Amino acid sequence: MSVNTVAHLNFHGQARAALEFYQSVFGGQITIATYADFGMPAGTPGATNVVFGQVVADNGFRVMAYDVPGPDAPVAAGAPTTRRENGTTTTAEPFFLSVRGDTVEEVGALWKLLAEDATVIEEFAGAQWTPGFGMLRDRFGVTWILDVAVDR
Known part of the structure; x- marks a missing residue:
């Protein structure tokens, strides 16, 4: 199966x-x-x-x-409920979508496209656990995490 x-x-x-x-x-x-x-x-x-x-x-x-059936509604206005505070991520959202790739170049190219008209929560850059990590809320209100896979 x-x-x-x-x-x-x-x-x-x-x-x-x-x-x-x-x-x-x-x-x-x-x-x-x-x-x-x-x-x-x-x-x-x-x-x-x-x-x-x-x-x-x-x-x-x-x-x-x-x-969803019913009246169309605009994308939720205002700042995302997910934010970075004191080096941690706080959120009221039930999920994020995660995209993981093999190289900084590959994931960085996706980041650049996905970030168009998005609210950036954390810029795409190196982090302690990966050479590339970023978080954003896209123009449709979906929060994404993009990172580079690292062999551990």
Whole structure:
């Protein structure tokens, strides 16, 4: 038996834009099915929203997303609840998405793309445990950790 875990992100009208953005950062194939594709009458509010979406890339990146039924809502405004204080990370968020690569160059290139219009929590730089680590909240309100794998 083979099992894997894939992050499934919930949005309120931003799933298509988020999936397209993640595809532009990580590459891969995007799949999007709308509520209209599943039988909701065209012209109904929310019919063009995503009921199933994913990005799958050859480099191992995979994420799923959909738009929660109901009124579309903007991305949560304000500062992220995750922040660095006195050398530690404090947060009220239930999860972060983590992307780990083999080299500073590889992860740094992803960081640069993902950081567009993001709130940087911790700049991508060397840390005690890795030559590359950074944390940000992207334009869709998702908090990401990017780091370089180190053999221990």
